[in-house]
Amino acid sequence: MSKPESELHDPETTTRDREFNDVEPPIGWDGQTLQEMLNESEHLLEETGHYRGLDELELKEQDPFQYEQMYSRLRGALVSARETALHVSASPIVREIGELCFQIYTPEGDSVAVSTGIIVHVHTGSLAIKYMIEEDYEHGRGIQPGDVFCNNDNDLGNVHTTDVHTFVPIFYEDELVAWADGVTHEIDIGGMTRGHDQIASTNRHEDGLYATCEKIGEDDKLYQDWRDRGQRGVRTPMYWDLDEKCRLAGCHMIREAIHEMIDEVGVETFKQFLYEAVEEGREIMESRVKERMFPGTYREAGFHPIQWEDKAWQPGAQQNMMNHLPVEMTIDGDGEMELDLEGATPPGPHPFNCAKGSMEGALWVYLTQSLLHDGKVNDGANYAVDTNYPEGSVVNPQDPERSYHTPWATIFSTYLAVSKCLSNGFFSRGFREEVITGYGEPGDALQGGGKLKDSVADAIPDALGDYWPVGPFDFSCQGLGASACRDGLDYGYAMFNPEADLGDVEEWEQTQWGLLQLSRRVKPNTAGHGKYRGGSGWEGLHTIMGSEDVSMYAFSIPTVTWSAAGMSGGYPGGTSYSVRVHDTDLAERAAADEPYPLDDQPVGSLEEQIEGEEVIRDQDGMFFPEEFENHDLLRYQTSGGPGWGDPLERPPAKLKEDIEEDIFTPDIVEQVYGVVGEYDADDRDFTVDEEATKQRRKEIREERAERTQSFEEFFEAERERVEESDWNDGVQYMYEGVFEQSDQWAEEFREFWNLDDAYSP
Structure with missing residues (x-):
């Protein structure tokens, strides 16, 4: 590889001349x-x-x-x-x-x-x-x-x-x-694949x-x-x-x-x-905890599913896994906080292993947005919190051989649980406005790269050679969870960098020359339902142009389950999915000035708007690197935030706005919120039928009552499932790992479910 000849490569341009002794x-x-x-x-x-x-x-x-x-x-x-x-x-x-x-x-x-x-x-x-x-x-x-x-x-x-x-x-x-x-x-x-948050890595090398x-x-x-x-x-x-x-x-x-x-x-x-x-x-830090949190012990759990039995490249990673990320937060009357992750799963053959320092750094990210946003942020806060990230677990492997390429999947899921612990403390103190049910789980929408064809590269004077990378940070705009008194922020939040935004489309296209963005649009029904809804996510559509040797992939959460569950009856945001269409007729459509797809709304319509030899519609938004040719399509979405409170308590006037702003579709509003009406799509106007809404909400409450069971009935049914290990392979992987990792957690699990000492999953 040749070295750049630009004067920018000269390190002397970064500082004035100094003499050192x-x-x-x-x-x-x-x-x-x-x-x-x-x-x-x-x-x-x-x-x-x-x-x-x-x-x-x-x-x-x-x-x-x-x-x-x-x-x-x-x-x-x-x-x-x-x-x-x-x-x-x-x-x-x-x-x-x-x-x-x-x-x-x-x-x-x-x-x-x-x-x-x-x-x-x-x-x-x-x-x-x-x-x-x-x-x-x-x-x-x-x-x-x-x-x-x-x-x-x-x-x-x-x-x-x-x-x-x-x-x-x-x-x-x-x-x-x-x-x-x-x-x-x-x-x-560098690394085994293109991209800055790789998913194929299984070890340090x-x-x-x-x-x-x-x-x-x-x-x-x-x-x-x-x-x-x-x-x-x-x-x-x-x-x-x-x-x-x-x-x-x-x-x-x-x-x-x-x-x-x-x-x-x-x-x-x-x-x-x-x-x-x-x-x-x-x-x-101590004064903020004492002022805003209610003393006690708070418990929540995060989960990260890894459905790789049919996806992973490496033999050891070809299995379905679930990372268990339990959080116990203890607050005492003097303002001291303890954070304990006892019961976290062991590290695994994936890039989501997270070093202790990464977990601690993420803690300060979240605390600065909840408790320390008006204070001095430094390692003093670190010394004010006692933490236990168990050695040998996925949150503290103590093993340099592991892959740590993409620990954010573990961080995001863990601190959603931390967010709920803090929010329960705020709510107990009466700080309803400080409650945050969580956030849309940021994942890199698309990554990869390719090479421009010679004819295209020669036509772009400022192109940076023929290789173009894909790493747009527009995924930094996810939905923020609702609070206990207002809706979440739509497509405008990232846990890892709260100052981030979408950035300019043109900026990304000047970097990733061969990947053109056809659209960005609000993705209906991604926001978590509730009296106060979560913030909405969005979807985008890309195509490949003027390139060769292109490979792309997506790191996306949530996939087949949520760790961003709502609070007080609120729902989680929607799970993600991906659509890829190969060998399309996009070029012919563009030449003939014919319409082509800009989104997948209603869901399932994208492939109906384009001809392609192969359509891959995957209910898991995460997919491994695959080859793409010119005019292939890639559709992706960002995540919505969880909601707060019973959806049936959301005012119909708010839902009218939601429909007209593409946050929810009328069918989902009727199904979940019990709000009935007529929608004029051309004028983007929804008219609420108040009498039909009252009747539908009454019916939903009656349906809930019919489905309701006592705690004792629920507990016994679930206990039987636990005794028989009646769950899927990913959950089995999780429980086996936790029992192996933590005797303390295993003993508590047996005690809770009234199981004998010999029980193991």
Whole structure:
């Protein structure tokens, strides 16, 4: 693979020239090594319950204006670095959607402040820094002014393989005073298939390029061998190169801002500020929990189905699996929170294994949107929550051989359960507006790539070679779940990055030249039903043009079951499905100015609007990479959020709006909500028949009463199923794994169902 000849490839363009002098270890504060600082910090926290033993915030109390000014200035520097550096990058994921983030850490590796963006990394970078400290990079590999380090190893501190961190140590005189970290989501990381959230990987060796806390440069310049490795290790070398410059440029901007701050306030004041900011973050978390949550124990469970018996490529993955993701949240009267996932299934032959650091990072993503949205977000919150991600489970495998390429499937399903635990706590306190039933489960609608035909590539002057990747982040707009007093947000939310949006169609098409988007449309009946409905999802339709050697796939949840169930009688959002049509007559239709499909509404109509040799309609929206030819069609959808409350309590006037805005169709409204009327599709006008609606709702309530059974009847029927293991292969896989993984959970299961001690599924 040839190297880009653009001046953008020159790492010297990311920073101004500086002179660096080596510093002899120890490089910590006051003559300490970094390991000594880390040991002391951990000891003081365990002994006192306060970060660094700070039971008082002296700087904040004595000079609150300076303290708040320093925090605002530091966070402003991080946001400024993000907003400036993203324009250094040409990766559309970074530039258009903002899939990047910058953090500042103490010398020991504790996060002090974080920019906007993919805030899941507020804690993941901390783990990588602490790994380098514990492995004594200070004396071995060396940590010097101007050094550059890189990590995307999930087992050491990251979310998934395509998140790549750049770390820059910040020295003042002869001491390491802080670390800067920039992370971007790459459009490609190599690996066994194209795409940035692969589903075919079953072990680490198929995941792609890994950097395991490597030193990749010194004197603010990247090593040539590292640059060559990146260029040869990914399918999109130009985007890799530019994203790396984005991260490095932002870290250098942060370093400059910190030097200026220290010059003004003094290094001792800066040091004190760093520690106090983390302790304040811990105190804020405790105060928010005490203020907004009701003490008690909350339990919910998430599930992630993996129906791969007939789909997976690798023999070991050709089975139906179900990941069990139970959550127990305990809140005490002092504002302390415990999060326990005892009973999670073991890791498996799939890319959905999730490192502990990924789970912890995701926790802060969700807490910042529920409890900490008006507080300081840093590792202080981490220290305020006791967590148990069981070792050897899918949420903490402790096994570097596993594939961690796409842990988001596990994260999304787990934190839907966390969301419901928090919402029950809010509701118990009377904070109805804070309740969120969950969210549409984001999955990458389409991924893959292909090559432009020579004639097409020559006609596009700005084309980036002949290979084009597929990784649009328009899937970041899913439906948000309803609250206890309002409907969810339609097609405008992503748990992993609440600032994200659809982005411009033109932006994606300038990247994925051979994949044209025919339409984006609201997908009716994806929103979860309820008195307050969930937000709606949407569907899109693509076709291939002017290309060859094209392979595409979809990572999609929910599939055959939900983890985003509603609350208080609300329904989950709809499951996903996919449609692919091969060898079509689209070109002939376009030439003859004949209509062609733009959606699959009503469901099942897409193939009726196009001629194709092969139509694949799959009730599981996730499909493995397959080949596509020009004019083939790919249809996909995003997820809707769950609802809250009994659908029969939803006002008919609201349902009139829902029908006219394509949220629901009239037949579903009558079936679920009992609202009857006439719909004029041409004028998009629905007229409610009030008398017929009253009668239909009465009938539904009567039908419910006829189907109702007592708890005792339900329990006995289900107990018989449990005794006989009367369930499908995926559920059998789940129970076998949980019983093997956790004796504690197995014992509790037997006790609940009144089973003998010898029972096993």
